[in-house]
Amino acid sequence: MPPIVVVGASLAGLSAVDAVRSGGHDGDVVVLEAAAALPSDRPPLSKQVLAGTMEPSAAHQPLAGRLDELAVDLRLGLRVDHVDVAGLRLDLSDGSSLSASGLVVATGASPRTLPGPPLAGVHVVRTLDDSLALRRDLDAGPDRVAVIGAGFIGAEVAATCRGLGLEVTLIEAAPAPMVRVLPEAVGAFVADLHRAHGVDVRLGVGVEGLVADGDRVRGVALADGTTVDASVVVVGIGVAPDVAWLEGSGVPVGNGVTCDETCLAAPGVVAAGDVAEWFNPHFGERMRVEQWEHAIEHGAAAGRRLLAGDGPGEPFGSVPWFWSDQYDRKLQLAGRPAATDEVHVLEGSLEEQRFVAAFRRGERCTGVLGVNRPRHVVQARMRLTESLDWAPIEELLS
Amino acid sequence: MKVVVNFDLCESNAVCMGIAPEVFEVRDDDFLYVLQEEPAEELRGKVEEAARRCPKQAITVED
Numbered sequence: 001m002p003p004i005v006v007v008g009a010s011l012a013g014l015s016a017v018d019a020v021r022s023g024g025h026d027g028d029v030v031v032l033e034a035a036a037a038l039p040s041d042r043p044p045l046s047k048q049v050l051a052g053t054m055e056p057s058a059a060h061q062p063l064a065g066r067l068d069e070l071a072v073d074l075r076l077g078l079r080v081d082h083v084d085v086a087g088l089r090l091d092l093s094d095g096s097s098l099s100a101s102g103l104v105v106a107t108g109a110s111p112r113t114l115p116g117p118p119l120a121g122v123h124v125v126r127t128l129d130d131s132l133a134l135r136r137d138l139d140a141g142p143d144r145v146a147v148i149g150a151g152f153i154g155a156e157v158a159a160t161c162r163g164l165g166l167e168v169t170l171i172e173a174a175p176a177p178m179v180r181v182l183p184e185a186v187g188a189f190v191a192d193l194h195r196a197h198g199v200d201v202r203l204g205v206g207v208e209g210l211v212a213d214g215d216r217v218r219g220v221a222l223a224d225g226t227t228v229d230a231s232v233v234v235v236g237i238g239v240a241p242d243v244a245w246l247e248g249s250g251v252p253v254g255n256g257v258t259c260d261e262t263c264l265a266a267p268g269v270v271a272a273g274d275v276a277e278w279f280n281p282h283f284g285e286r287m288r289v290e291q292w293e294h295a296i297e298h299g300a301a302a303g304r305r306l307l308a309g310d311g312p313g314e315p316f317g318s319v320p321w322f323w324s325d326q327y328d329r330k331l332q333l334a335g336r337p338a339a340t341d342e343v344h345v346l347e348g349s350l351e352e353q354r355f356v357a358a359f360r361r362g363e364r365c366t367g368v369l370g371v372n373r374p375r376h377v378v379q380a381r382m383r384l385t386e387s388l389d390w391a392p393i394e395e396l397l398s
Numbered sequence: 399m400k401v402v403v404n405f406d407l408c409e410s411n412a413v414c415m416g417i418a419p420e421v422f423e424v425r426d427d428d429f430l431y432v433l434q435e436e437p438a439e440e441l442r443g444k445v446e447e448a449a450r451r452c453p454k455q456a457i458t459v460e461d
């Protein structure tokens with residue numbers, strides 16, 4: 001029997017392997033990874049590794065030490081160029097091909113970039129090499145670092161750069177930071193936090209383009225006609241799911257790979273993690289979640305789905321959870337609020353920079369954000385896992 | 399079974415508490431407390447799950 005083939009050796013992919021092994025599959029499992037080395041754990045790349053407080057070698061994924069035990073045939077430096085869903089045959093970058101009895105799509109996402117030729121001094125942060133390259137440029141002591149995009153990675157990079165004593169301008173086209181994951185009122189809190197730490201925060205202003213001096217970046221031209229002078233620019237404008245290799249494969253692709261509520265994309269094909277959009281039955285919504293713990297849980301669910309074969313499989317319902325460290329504040333979000341949801345601060349206050357905010361849409365609680373309130377968020381998440389009703393959350397947190 | 403937390407690694411994000419509240423508790427001072435260092439055998443599944451899910455890999459379970 002051909003092996004189960006997993007594409008992408010990061011959180012979602014390896015977690016799928018863990019699940020097929022604990023589900024009793026003792027056949028071959030091949031993991032294909034385009035990168036030349038096992039991907040590092042990513043959260044420290046914008047935090048401790050960039051700050052220089054964690055050795056790069058310590059930033060390993062949770063399952064990195066168990067690959068032997070999981071009997072993984074890990075093939076690094078091999079990209080899948082194409083797959084045909086009908087015969088589950090994969091074409092690889094070294095010209096060879098491989099048949100699979102089941103396929104796990106776990107190719108994650110890659111940073112969006114700005115148009116224009118590559119310039120020295122311009123960075124994205126996705127891989128360990130990215131983080132180390134940025135760190136080298138920061139060590140050169142730039143007069144100013146411009147961070148384009150105040151999503152959570154941009155916000156973390158800005159905070160880390162301030163921690164290194166550098167001048168920072170944080171540029172965001174939306175009216176508030178982190179608008180993709182947080183309602184505007186709490187986004188405004190994040191903006192204030194950065195201002196209080198001396199960041200020059202520019203909101204609601206788009207980027208015209210980069211200003212170059214030869215092949216090196218010299219600044220960022222903004223839509224309001226001003227220019228931010230900066231010799232290091234970090235682009236954090238979101239990621240795009242890595243699905244190009246699935247073109248013409250028969251695997252449905254929209255906002256990432258389109259899966260049903262059991263993580264199934266096509267017969268014998270499951271997808272998980274940053275690359276996969278699925279119907280989350282707990283919320284009754286389709287979603288694609290770019291978060292660490294989600295990639296692990298989703299990967300495990302996808303692995304189990306593959307083992308269920310032609311059976312119906314189990315729906316994967318979840319309350320996503322993520323954290324972001326900025327300065328000495330730890331933001332944690334459980335759930336999936338929309339920008340337009342009502343914000344209720346139920347504990348603490350924004351002024352204290354220590355609070356719990358719950359998000360409400362009708363009689364439903366769509367999420368809970370804690371700033372330096374880990375216990376509250378975890379307890380709220382347990383409640384939300386039982387039901388998304390507003391009343392029990394209000395009772396728990398008030 | 400003995401639960402050991404490496405407090406140099408722990409960042410008090412309370413993931414473990416979400417999985418095994420009988421054993422792990424993050425209190426208002428933002429520190430993690432291990433409520434039972436030698437939990438009963440029936441908690442093994444949960445404790446091992448918490449160890450696996452800890453984003454800092456700060457928990458070890460010794461037999």
Ligand SMILES: Cc1cc2nc3c(=O)[nH]c(=O)nc-3n(C[C@H](O)[C@H](O)[C@H](O)COP(=O)(O)OP(=O)(O)OC[C@H]3O[C@@H](n4cnc5c(N)ncnc54)[C@H](O)[C@@H]3O)c2cc1C
Nearest residue numbers: 008010011012034042043080107108273274290291292322
């Ligand atoms: C800097 C940074 C900080 C973060 N911080 C946090 C945080 O604080 N909290 C949080 O919850 N989340 C955080 N995240 C998000 C989290 O790390 C991701 O959600 C997670 O890595 C997603 O895992 P994944 O397995 O889906 O995909 P990825 O980690 O993207 O891995 C996909 C892998 O697939 C490989 N691949 C792609 N295409 C192919 C192909 N055709 N053939 C073979 N291999 C291929 C890639 O090389 C890659 O290694 C952070 C992410 C980054 C980048």
Ligand code: SF4
Nearest residue numbers: 408409411412414452
């Ligand atoms: S999950 Fe890990 S890091 Fe988080 S509180 Fe528990 S031991 Fe600490």
